[in-house]
Amino acid sequence: NAGVTQTPKFQVLKTGQSMTLQCAQDMNHNSMYWYRQDPGMGLRLIYYSASEGTTDKGEVPNGYNVSRLNKREFSLRLESAAPSQTSVYFCASSEIWPGQFDAYTFGSGTRLTVV
Amino acid sequence: EDKVVQSPLSLVVHEGDTVTLNCSYEVTNFRSLLWYKQEKKAPTFLFMLTSSGIEKKSGRLSSILDKKELSSILNITATQTGDSAIYLCAVEAEGNTGKLIFGQGTTLQVKP
Numbered sequence: 001n002a003g004v005t006q007t008p009k010f011q012v013l014k015t016g017q018s019m020t021l022q023c024a025q026d027m028n029h030n031s032m033y034w035y036r037q038d039p040g041m042g043l044r045l046i047y048y049s050a051s052e053g054t055t056d057k058g059e060v061p062n063g064y065n066v067s068r069l070n071k072r073e074f075s076l077r078l079e080s081a082a083p084s085q086t087s088v089y090f091c092a093s094s095e096i097w098p099g100q101f102d103a104y105t106f107g108s109g110t111r112l113t114v115v
Numbered sequence: 116e117d118k119v120v121q122s123p124l125s126l127v128v129h130e131g132d133t134v135t136l137n138c139s140y141e142v143t144n145f146r147s148l149l150w151y152k153q154e155k156k157a158p159t160f161l162f163m164l165t166s167s168g169i170e171k172k173s174g175r176l177s178s179i180l181d182k183k184e185l186s187s188i189l190n191i192t193a194t195q196t197g198d199s200a201i202y203l204c205a206v207e208a209e210g211n212t213g214k215l216i217f218g219q220g221t222t223l224q225v226k227p
Contacts, residue, residue: 004157031213040124042203042217043158050212058214090157096213103149104215106157 002026006091006107013081013114021076021110023091031094032074033104034058034066036087043090049074050096081114088112117142119206121218129226132194136221138204139186148187149215150178151203158203161189194225 004025013019025032030051035043035058045058047066055066063085065077074093078085088111092104122137140148147165151158162171164180164187171178175192191198201222205215 033213033215035217040219042119042121042219043205043215044217045214048212048214056212094213101147101207101213103160103163104158104213106159108156 004091004093004105004107006089006110008110009108011110011112013078013112015082015114017081018077018079019081020078021089021091021112022073023075023107024073025091025093025105026072027093027095027105028071029093029095029102029105030071031096032068033092033094034064034074034076035090035092036060037090037109038087046076046089078112081112083114086112086114117206117208117216119204119216119218121202121204121221123221124219125222125224127224127226128194130195132225133190133192134194134223136189136191136202136204136223137186138189138218139184140204140206140208140216141185142206142208142216144208145182145185146207146209148180149205149207150187150189151205153201153203153220154199161202191223194223196225196227199223199225 033048034046049068091107095102150161169180201220204218
């Protein structure tokens, strides 16, 4: 049971470099999310995709872009990394029906350091 | 602005103690409140509370939603060292998107 798979698990970037975080889920969920977690701040939503073919900004989208490649995959791209983007990134997926919501399944996270 | 606030931010207890973690929220369109446990890696789901299900229990863990007070508590009885983790509270506040607003988390350390 793979669930939600994130790659890579760890990454160190230099300021200005770009990279893409990959996320794939095998639960046939329609909705996917990217969050970042910083000490003392809980998880903050970066972008989400309520269904295949749609993406929307969350609370902290600046400096990021996303692609919902298909129903399984949702990638997060940092075009020009900054030290403020040092964080732990979590991908999650869930199933949503009108009036009902299924709790997230999270990936294992990517620890990103920008120097 | 929607927000979720947890208290205390950190807590140290000894095995066997009972703990109560608090979560309060201010959101414009409350739909559900969720509790997660986070150890080394990804958060794992504990409970979901809604208007139609305001109390949940699983073993030594239980949670209650107080819609009048806009808050929830998570109780852990007879704590064990394996309960040491960050406990996250989140609120779903917007229809049909699944977007969650998370609190800061409560870090619980249970000493032997």
